[in-house]
Structures are given as structure tokens and as C-alpha cells.
Amino acid sequence: MVTRGEAMRMLAELVKLTALDEGSPQAFKVRAYEKALAGIEGHPGDLDGMTKSQLTEIKGVGNSTADKILELGKTGKVAKLESLREKYPPPFLELTKIPGLGPKTLKSLRAQLGVEDLDGLKEAVAQQKLRELPGLGEKSEEKIAKAIERLGLHGKDRRTPLVEVYGLARSLAQRLEDVDGVEQAEPCGSIRRFSETIGDIDIVVATTNPAAVSETVLAFPEVSEVVGAGDTKTSFLTREGMQVDVRTVSPDQLGSALMYFTGSKTHNIALRQRAIDRGWLLSEYGLFDGDDVVASETEEAIYEALEMQFVEPPLREGSGEVEAAADGELPELIQRNHIRGDLHYHSDRSGDGRSSLEEMIEAGIEAGYEYVAFTDHGEDLAINGSSREEMLAHRDRIRQLDAAYDEIKILFGCELNIGPDGDLDYDAGFRLEFDYCVASIHSHFDLSVEEQTSRILKALADPSVNAIGHLTGRYVGRRPGVELDIDAVLEGLAVTGVALEVNGALDRLDATTDVTRRALAAGVDLVIDTDSHHTIDLVRMGYGVRYAQRAWVTPDRVINTLPLDGFLDWAVRRRG
DNA sequence: GCCGTTTTCGGCCCGACTGTTTTCAGTCG
Numbered sequence: 001m002v003t004r005g006e007a008m009r010m011l012a013e014l015v016k017l018t019a020l021d022e023g024s025p026q027a028f029k030v031r032a033y034e035k036a037l038a039g040i041e042g043h044p045g046d047l048d049g050m051t052k053s054q055l056t057e058i059k060g061v062g063n064s065t066a067d068k069i070l071e072l073g074k075t076g077k078v079a080k081l082e083s084l085r086e087k088y089p090p091p092f093l094e095l096t097k098i099p100g101l102g103p104k105t106l107k108s109l110r111a112q113l114g115v116e117d118l119d120g121l122k123e124a125v126a127q128q129k130l131r132e133l134p135g136l137g138e139k140s141e142e143k144i145a146k147a148i149e150r151l152g153l154h155g156k157d158r159r160t161p162l163v164e165v166y167g168l169a170r171s172l173a174q175r176l177e178d179v180d181g182v183e184q185a186e187p188c189g190s191i192r193r194f195s196e197t198i199g200d201i202d203i204v205v206a207t208t209n210p211a212a213v214s215e216t217v218l219a220f221p222e223v224s225e226v227v228g229a230g231d232t233k234t235s236f237l238t239r240e241g242m243q244v245d246v247r248t249v250s251p252d253q254l255g256s257a258l259m260y261f262t263g264s265k266t267h268n269i270a271l272r273q274r275a276i277d278r279g280w281l282l283s284e285y286g287l288f289d290g291d292d293v294v295a296s297e298t299e300e301a302i303y304e305a306l307e308m309q310f311v312e313p314p315l316r317e318g319s320g321e322v323e324a325a326a327d328g329e330l331p332e333l334i335q336r337n338h339i340r341g342d343l344h345y346h347s348d349r350s351g352d353g354r355s356s357l358e359e360m361i362e363a364g365i366e367a368g369y370e371y372v373a374f375t376d377h378g379e380d381l382a383i384n385g386s387s388r389e390e391m392l393a394h395r396d397r398i399r400q401l402d403a404a405y406d407e408i409k410i411l412f413g414c415e416l417n418i419g420p421d422g423d424l425d426y427d428a429g430f431r432l433e434f435d436y437c438v439a440s441i442h443s444h445f446d447l448s449v450e451e452q453t454s455r456i457l458k459a460l461a462d463p464s465v466n467a468i469g470h471l472t473g474r475y476v477g478r479r480p481g482v483e484l485d486i487d488a489v490l491e492g493l494a495v496t497g498v499a500l501e502v503n504g505a506l507d508r509l510d511a512t513t514d515v516t517r518r519a520l521a522a523g524v525d526l527v528i529d530t531d532s533h534h535t536i537d538l539v540r541m542g543y544g545v546r547y548a549q550r551a552w553v554t555p556d557r558v559i560n561t562l563p564l565d566g567f568l569d570w571a572v573r574r575r576g
Numbered sequence: 577g578c579c580g581t582t583t584t585c586g587g588c589c590c591g592a593c594t595g596t597t598t599t600c601a602g603t604c605g
Contacts, residue, residue, distance in 0.1 A: 018577095024602095025603090025604090026589090027577095028577065028578085028587090028588060029577050029578095030577090031577085031578090031588075031589095032577035032578050032579095032588090033577075035577090035578075036577080036578085060577095060578070060579095061578090062577060062578045062579080063577085063578090064577055064578085065577075065578085099603090099604090100594095100602095100603070100604095101603090102602060102603050102604085103602095103603095104601080104602060104603085105602075105603085134596095135595085135596065135597090135601065135602070136595085136596085137595065137596060137597095139594085139595060139596085140594090140595065140596085143594090143595090189605090199605090200605090202605080228592085228593060228594075229593095230592065230593055230594095231592090232592070233592060233593070235593090245604095245605080247592090260590085260591095260605095261605085263605080265589095265605075268589075268590085269588095269589055269590090270589095271589090272589045272590070273588085273589075275589090276589080281589090281590085282589080282590080283589085283590055283591065284590080284591075284592095285591090
């Protein structure tokens with residue numbers, strides 16, 4: 001028994017430990033493990049029961065990695081990994097989190113000074129022994145001393161939830177666009193790929209006046225400490241310890257710079273390989289044939305020159321998109337303009353709702369929707385929910401408003417609460433009064449896998465339920481989701497025709513990319529929603545769509561891309 | 577460790593910045 005997740009964790013640990021062992025994160029063996037990791041990530045099915053020859057068909061997985069996966073399945077361990085773990089015990093690994101300390105320096109610290117852990121390093125620093133090592137000096141010693149002090153605040157492994165940095169990144173970029181000579185400023189990196197957690201903020205600035213950009217950056221009130229400042233790159237730390245890198249390029253190099261700084265690393269390496277195959281060179285400054293520029297101004301031009309389809313940023317994870325784009329086989333991805341309605345939508349009928357029905361309807365029209373379903377909380381969610389009487393009065397108002405607005409269809413829905421046993425609000429008859437229901441969990445996060453799975457399965461079997469909202473109830477970086485037998489849940493969804501929600505709230509982003517990808521493979525319908533509680537939350541539809549793109553979601557699999565009639569047919573099908 | 581219409585062996589992405597250096601190594605992305 002070996003799951004994809006287990007194989008990926010094994011490889012991720014091998015990447016880390018082998019980089020130390022080889023003395024370089026660029027060592028070929030390390031890169032081979034990285035490629036295998038990306039290959040497995042992009043492989044939709046589970047690994048269970050796969051033979052060696054089937055495993056080696058996965059991109060990047062060769063003989064040796066296949067053996068390790070089989071070994072892991074058979075014995076629960078991998079000998080190679082065990083011996084590396086012994087060689088690099090956890091206290092020593094802690095040291096790799098210190099910015100500025102790479103494998104070479106660590107090796108030398110251990111061999112020359114006997115440093116085995118953080119305390120040993122602190123002592124060596126206190127005794128000013130580091131400056132005696134070859135390649136290190138007084139400044140390096142001071143830098144490391146400083147890095148130790150703030151370890152934990154922003155170690156190299158620290159990832160911050162997207163929700164905590166998205167606004168800051170946009171705001172910094174907007175302020176840079178106001179600087180003289182700046183044509184465009186874009187947050188790139190994992191933010192642009194819409195990864196749910198972020199290492200640091202990368203901003204690419206197309207400008208004719210890089211000095212003015214650097215000057216502006218250094219004067220930002222967010223700057224707590226300047227990490228580096230060169231001709232083209234300015235880096236600083238915020239008080240929260242988030243690193244921000246601002247790179248300037250000339251406007252005619254914007255495309256190659258965006259591409260380069262958006263990554264991912266694996267995607268970039270694959271693209272550069274394609275350039276090399278054609279006798280060219282690809283860098284952040286452009287695609288070059290000797291001294292001649294083949295393309296550099298737009299990303300589209302570069303992909304075209306490399307004879308590939310354009311790859312949307314959320315797809316650029318090195319999990320098969322380069323090959324697919326080269327073969328012209330990228331799917332038609334879901335886009336924001338495919339979405340015709342929002343089906344998880346609160347008004348101030350909910351205790352935690354902040355905007356009125358009218359305000360939410362106007363906002364929906366503004367967003368270009370053909371329909372919305374108000375899904376205020378049911379009675380089981382004590383403070384935020386509504387009694388039957390309140391719901392019926394609410395329905396009357398919704399029907400009146402629906403009659404009053406020609407440009408949008410307004411549906412009477414409910415967000416049902418899934419209780420610990422899978423029970424739902426009201427009674428079966430009352431629940432069928434709603435035009436549409438999304439059922440979600442809001443409490444009891446600590447039940448066993450079996451209990452969580454069966455409560456979801458029971459809820460989705462109810463004929464009033466059209467979709468399961470925020471499947472795991474996670475808050476990115478704050479609260480882990482409930483543990484579920486995902487395969488069993490997906491099978492239940494596929495059999496009943498209940499949709500799986502991709503919730504666009506940045507702190508939820510639930511279902512996750514991995515679950516969504518598996519849902520597609522299992523034939524499950526999807527719905528992309530905002531879970532809006534205020535008119536300002538409607539921007540989440542764009543987030544939900546971009547997050548869904550990471551799972552290669554196509555519009556034909558998303559029920560709220562259907563025109564109103566088609567959607568209503570889909571919704572009533574369940575109710576018979 | 578992986579991979580192959582120039583290869584089953586010999587390759588494997590590219591550049592900025594810093595600190596240590598008189599031409600480069602280490603780290604980072």
C-alpha cells in the first residue's frame with residue numbers, strides 16, 4: 001500500500017537530504033528526484049498496485065525511484081532514506097533553515113568545527129570561529145548570527161498562506177506602477193501561479209528607469225530590513241518576515257521576465273531545455289539565437305517560438321503541462337468569463353452575512369451573472385442560521401425580488417449544515433422546498449476518518465443536496481481539514497451526481513487541487529463558488545477559477561458554466 | 577538518478593548578488 005502522497009513525501013525528503021549529501025541542490029541526483037516528484041504529482045491515479053514497469057512510465061521515474069516506491073509499499077521504509085536520515089539527524093537539518101547557510105557551508109561547519117545543531121552553531125559564532133573557515137569572513141559570521149536570531153520568523157522553509165500576502169503583493173505592484181518610467185508591475189512567482197502558500201513575493205517591473213523603482217522600493221513603509229540592492233534587483237523583509245524581491249527589466253523584455261519569475265522552477269527548466277534543443281538560449285532577458293532576439297516582449301511570443309501552446313500560470317508546475325503544450329493537447333481551461341452564476345451566496349439573512357439581498361443582487365448583476373442562488377445558513381447553525389418561519393419569509397422576499405429583476409434569475413437556496421452524524425437542517429420535506437442546496441461541515445473537525453467519511457456520504461445521499469461545500473473545512477495555514485477517505489467520497493459524488501465545490505475564498509481554497517484533479521478523473525461534477533458574505537467577496541470567483549485551473553479543470557465539468565435552463569435541469573434532476 | 581530521431585554513455589538551465597576574492601564560490605531563485 002503506497003499512496004501518491006506517501007511517495008511524494010518520500011521523494012521530497014530525498015531531495016532535501018540528497019542536496020545536503022551531494023553538497024549542492026543542483027546536483028543531478030537531486031534534480032532527478034525533483035523531476036520524479038513532479039512526475040508523480042502530475043500523475044492523476046493512485047500508485048497502489050502498480051508494477052515496476054508501470055511506475056517507470058511516469059515521467060521522471062526510472063528504475064531506482066520505482067524500486068524505492070515499491071520498497072516503501074512493501075516495507076513501509078526505504079533503506080536509502082533511512083541511511084540519509086541517520087547521517088543528517090533532525091537537529092542538524094534545522095540548520096538548513098537558516099538563510100545564507102547552504103550545503104557547502106554546512107558541510108564545512110560540521111567537518112571543521114564539529115557543529116551538529118543550533119546550539120553548536122551559536123557557540124561557534126560566539127567564539128568567532130566561523131570567520132576562520134575558508135570562504136567565510138567577518139561579514140558572513142555577522143550575517144549568520146543575525147539569521148539565527150530571527151530564525152523561525154522567516155526561515156527558508158517558511159510558507160505563508162496566499163490569503164495573507166495577496167493583498168500586499170497587489171498593493172506594492174500598484175504603487176510601483178505609479179513610478180516614473182514604469183509601464184507595468186506584476187506579482188509573479190507562486191502568487192501568479194495561485195499556489196495556496198507563498199515563499200516570498202516576487203514583483204517584476206517593466207521600466208525605463210530602474211533607479212527610480214529601486215529608490216521607491218527602499219522607501220516603502222513596509223521595509224523592515226534591506227536584504228540586497230543591486231542594479232536590477234531590490235530585496236527587503238517586511239516586519240512579518242516576508243521577503244519581497246523586486247526585479248526591473250526593460251519593457252521589451254517583460255514577457256521573458258514574467259515567464260522566468262513566474263516559474264515554477266521545474267517549468268522553467270523544461271522550457272530552457274526546449275530552447276537548447278533548438279540551439280537557442282532562454283533567460284529572463286529573452287529567447288536568443290546567438291545575439292539575435294527570437295522573442296522576449298510577451299510570454300505568448302516565447303511559447304509560440306518554442307512551438308507550444310500558451311500555458312496559463314496556474315498550470316506551470318512541471319506536472320506534464322510542457323509536454324501537453326508541445327503536443328497541442330492542453331485542455332481548454334475554465335476561465336472567469338465561462339461562469340454564469342454563483343451558487344454559494346449569503347445575504348444578511350445569515351448571522352455572518354453583511355450585505356442585503358438587494359446589494360448582493362446588484363453586485364451579481366454587476367459581475368455579469370445570469371443567476372445566483374442565495375444559500376443562507378440553515379437552522380442548525382445556531383447564531384448564523386434561520387428558523388423555518390424566517391426562511392419562508394426570506395423565500396417570499398426572494399420570489400418578489402426575482403420578479404422585480406429581469407436581468408438575473410434569483411434562486412432560493414440554503415447552505416445546509418452537515419452534523420456530526422451526517423444529519424441536515426430542518427426535515428426532508430422542508431429541505432425540498434429550496435431550489436438549490438449546498439451542504440457543508442462547520443464543526444466537529446476531530447472525528448475519525450471513518451466518521452467524517454460516513455457523515456459526508458450520508459449528507460450527499462439526501463435528495464435535497466446539490467453540492468458539497470468546502471469539503472474539508474480547512475483554513476489554509478490555520479486549521480487542517482478533516483481527514484476523509486477521498487476515494488469513497490468521490491465515488492459517492494459520482495454516483496449521486498452531487499457536485500464538489502471549489503470554494504474561492506483565499507483562506508479556504510477547498511476542495512484542494514489534488515482532490516479536484518481526482519474528482520475530474522472520477523467523473524464528479526464541479527461548482528466554483530465565492531461563499532460571499534459581502535459584496536466585496538465577489539472577487540473570489542476569479543480566485544476560485546484560477547485555483548481550479550491548477551487542477552486542469554475544463555468548463556464542461558463546471559455546472560455553473562451552464563446557461564440558466566441547463567443549470568435548472570441539472571439541479572432538479574436530483575429532486576426527481 | 578534519468579534519459580535518448582544527433583546518444584544505452586555522457587550529458588543534465590541560467591543569472592544576480594554577496595563576500596571573499598585578485599577571478600571566483602556559495603547561495604538563492
